[in-house]
Amino acid sequence: MRKLLEMLDRVDRRVIYLLMALSVFIPLALRLSYPIPVGQGPSQDLFKAIDSLPSGSVVLVSYDYDPSTMPELQPMAVALTQHMFTRGHRIIAMALWPQGASLSQEAMSAVGDSLGKAQYDDWVNLGYTVGAGVSIVRMGSSIRAVFPQDRDGFPYDSIPLLTRVQSLRDIDLVISLSAGDPGIHAWVMMAGDRFGLPVGGGCTAVSAPEFYTYLGTGQLLGLLGGLKGAADYETMVREGRGNTPAGLATPGMAAQSISHLVIMAFIVIGNISYLAVHKRRKGAPK
Amino acid sequence: MRLFLPLVITFICGIVMILHFFIPHRPISTIGDGLTDWYMIVASAAIFLGAANLVQVHVHRINTKARNWKYSPVVLIGFIAMMATGLLWGVEETLPFDYMFQTMIVPMGATMFSLLAFFVASAAFRAFRASNWRATLLLASAFIVMLGRVPIGGMIWKQIPIISEWMMQVPNMAGQRAVMIGAALGVVATSLRMIFGIERSYLGGAD
Numbered sequence: 388m389r390k391l392l393e394m395l396d397r398v399d400r401r402v403i404y405l406l407m408a409l410s411v412f413i414p415l416a417l418r419l420s421y422p423i424p425v426g427q428g429p430s431q432d433l434f435k436a437i438d439s440l441p442s443g444s445v446v447l448v449s450y451d452y453d454p455s456t457m458p459e460l461q462p463m464a465v466a467l468t469q470h471m472f473t474r475g476h477r478i479i480a481m482a483l484w485p486q487g488a489s490l491s492q493e494a495m496s497a498v499g500d501s502l503g504k505a506q507y508d509d510w511v512n513l514g515y516t517v518g519a520g521v522s523i524v525r526m527g528s529s530i531r532a533v534f535p536q537d538r539d540g541f542p543y544d545s546i547p548l549l550t551r552v553q554s555l556r557d558i559d560l561v562i563s564l565s566a567g568d569p570g571i572h573a574w575v576m577m578a579g580d581r582f583g584l585p586v587g588g589g590c591t592a593v594s595a596p597e598f599y600t601y602l603g604t605g606q607l608l609g610l611l612g613g614l615k616g617a618a619d620y621e622t623m624v625r626e627g628r629g630n631t632p633a634g635l636a637t638p639g640m641a642a643q644s645i646s647h648l649v650i651m652a653f654i655v656i657g658n659i660s661y662l663a664v665h666k667r668r669k670g671a672p673k
Numbered sequence: 674m675r676l677f678l679p680l681v682i683t684f685i686c687g688i689v690m691i692l693h694f695f696i697p698h699r700p701i702s703t704i705g706d707g708l709t710d711w712y713m714i715v716a717s718a719a720i721f722l723g724a725a726n727l728v729q730v731h732v733h734r735i736n737t738k739a740r741n742w743k744y745s746p747v748v749l750i751g752f753i754a755m756m757a758t759g760l761l762w763g764v765e766e767t768l769p770f771d772y773m774f775q776t777m778i779v780p781m782g783a784t785m786f787s788l789l790a791f792f793v794a795s796a797a798f799r800a801f802r803a804s805n806w807r808a809t810l811l812l813a814s815a816f817i818v819m820l821g822r823v824p825i826g827g828m829i830w831k832q833i834p835i836i837s838e839w840m841m842q843v844p845n846m847a848g849q850r851a852v853m854i855g856a857a858l859g860v861v862a863t864s865l866r867m868i869f870g871i872e873r874s875y876l877g878g879a880d
Contacts, residue, residue, distance in 0.1 A: 421824035454782030644825035653798040
């Protein structure tokens with residue numbers, strides 16, 4: 388038994404890596420899926436907030452992330468876009484992170500094309516802006532001053548969707564999909580607190596805890612936290628829509644479930660061997 | 674003069690931006706908008722500065738055959754390829770810039786971040802020890818939150834997601850709020866020190 392515990396204590400890290408890889412690969416390969424019950428919480432709050440907007444509302448979605456956090460945040464972007472388009476809302480996309488502009492284009496054009504939504508009438512991608520919070524403050528008085536043209540170079544004034552959108556006060560809801568700074572903090576402080584806009588958000592699982600303060604005060608309408616938040620949202624969007632194919636996040640939840648269990652198993656094993664070694668050292672004659 | 678001028682500029686800009694927050698009317702709003710426009714121009718210029726610095730650093734590494742210099746040509750080739758395709762053909766979908774972004778940068782970026790899972794697992798195994806009651810409390814909380822964030826947690830016991838959400842909304846929120854208020858007070862204090870010229874380390878060198 389002692390030898391086994393010592394062996395466990397010195398397990399090669401490559402064994403851990405291999406088991407982690409298998410815990411992700413096998414559920415995805417076998418297409419394992421678990422039901423995703425969506426209870427009351429920040430995901431549902433965001434869904435309800437978007438659902439309650441009148442058709443034709445203008446929603447600004449800020450893509451404040453890059454490819455490194457895309458596996459968590461892009462499924463949110465796709466599910467949110469699907470929901471907003473099916474509710475008849477119009478979307479203005481922009482990015483406070485340089486690579487967010489291309490990711491937004493990918494999500495918007497894919498969902499827009501599948502639902503028959505036209506660029507410049509139903510959605511537009513303004514692209515990336517430098518300046519983070521300062522740019523948001525400037526958008527409070529003029530969006531055109533920050534984005535004189537869209538990502539593809541079309542002048543702001545020639546875009547039909549933007550004819551009645553002059554400043555942030557003409558936006559009905561802001562959603563920031565954020566992987567860090569600048570992101571939700573900037574939107575809550577500048578667009579929400581300063582200009583009174585309702586703000587919702589989506590973020591990586593690791594950064595979700597810090598935004599619960601804003602949920603508690605009502606500064607955030609709702610929040611999608613990590614892949615779980617994205618899967619919750621996909622589930623709500625799919626409800627009542629028959630055999631709609633699962634989104635990008637739902638299949639990943641099985642892999643995440645198993646990998647969490649594997650990490651927990653490693654922690655338990657590590658602690659058992661630690662306690663055994665600790666106990667033996669205590670009992671050893673000095 | 675080298676010290677006086679930046680301090681005066683910081684003082685004027687800082688005071689104008691504070692007034693801009695509290696008095697959103699002319700002429701303060703016009704001046705404030707002008708300053709924000711200038712901020713964006715300066716920030717855009719900083720991108721060029723960053724690009725020039727990137728090229729300079731990696732050319733130097735190649736010239737001096739510094740450690741791991743063989744990676745530097747890859748950085749430079751990637752940088753020049755992305756910049757050239759973006760400038761020549763634009764960034765719209767189906768064009769070379771977008772193709773390279775979608776087929777190279779996206780998978781490579783996602784892969785790099787995904788590697789974190791392996792390091793987290795290895796680090797958790799070696800370092801996450803119930804060595805005292807505080808560490809044990811942290812360990813128990815981590816288990817509940819980890820299980821509460823995945824569907825299998827609710828399948829093990831229906832109360833796990835509820836307890837997990839309570840932990841996020843009550844103890845976590847209290848702690849986060851304390852951190853946030855502390856940080857905000859620090860930002861206010863530092864900003865005022867900079868505006869009034871007490872804090873000068875941002876000018877370079879010792880204060």
